[in-house]
Amino acid sequence: MNDATSAAAHDAAVDEHDEDWDDDELVDDDPDLLKPAPVAWRRRTAIEMAISGAIGLYTSFVLSIEAIVLAREPDAVFGCSINSVINCVRVAESWQASLFGFPNAFLGIAAEAVVLTMAVAMIGGVLFPRWFMLAAEVVYTAGLVFAWWLFYEAYTDIKALCPWCLLITVTTTLVWAGLTRINIRDGHLNLPGRFGPGARRFVAAGNDWFVTIAVLVVLAALVFFGYGWSLL
Numbered sequence: 001m002n003d004a005t006s007a008a009a010h011d012a013a014v015d016e017h018d019e020d021w022d023d024d025e026l027v028d029d030d031p032d033l034l035k036p037a038p039v040a041w042r043r044r045t046a047i048e049m050a051i052s053g054a055i056g057l058y059t060s061f062v063l064s065i066e067a068i069v070l071a072r073e074p075d076a077v078f079g080c081s082i083n084s085v086i087n088c089v090r091v092a093e094s095w096q097a098s099l100f101g102f103p104n105a106f107l108g109i110a111a112e113a114v115v116l117t118m119a120v121a122m123i124g125g126v127l128f129p130r131w132f133m134l135a136a137e138v139v140y141t142a143g144l145v146f147a148w149w150l151f152y153e154a155y156t157d158i159k160a161l162c163p164w165c166l167l168i169t170v171t172t173t174l175v176w177a178g179l180t181r182i183n184i185r186d187g188h189l190n191l192p193g194r195f196g197p198g199a200r201r202f203v204a205a206g207n208d209w210f211v212t213i214a215v216l217v218v219l220a221a222l223v224f225f226g227y228g229w230s231l232l
Helices: 002-020 023-029 039-072 088-092 104-123 130-158 163-185 195-204 208-231
Strands: none
Touching: 039 088, 039 104, 039 163, 088 130, 088 163, 104 130, 104 163, 130 163, 130 208, 163 195, 163 208
């Protein structure tokens, strides 16, 4: 009798604990969040990636052309070189702009072309395998870190900003956010414990956009407060 009473008490305590769990822990019981994202949701995210990737690809082409022109004409002046702060030439002539022995923009062309192809395929309904999506996540995360490192170097060491480079930072951030959103929603990136279900619910509701926008606002604030009216 005592054993039965103890077991009942234990079960009641477990049930009470279960009720106290946050709803995010129960999200795995939602079949809609355990399946791949709905077509409309995936297509909307892929369109966002395609637009950002296309802008990034165009920007990379512009930077590549500028790098070639500078190699031929070291005294060339570009329209984006407005003053000592907004100065594409100054940034392009820095060692950071050719970290691997060639203009970084060449890497951007390759990366954005792949991203644009992926995005268009996803708009058409293609579902890439998990290994491919995780590989893309790793590669593009490296690209994101590289883009923000270049911004840091321009901000702190070069002491000049290139509008095209800033645009690359923005588009890279947007593409990475979209790619990560899909990988979390589809369970390719499965965070441990309660964070996995919670993250799927978070991105399914579109709440990650607030985080992305906040990051871009911080970027804009850094530029403005770092250089102020000298940007004009």
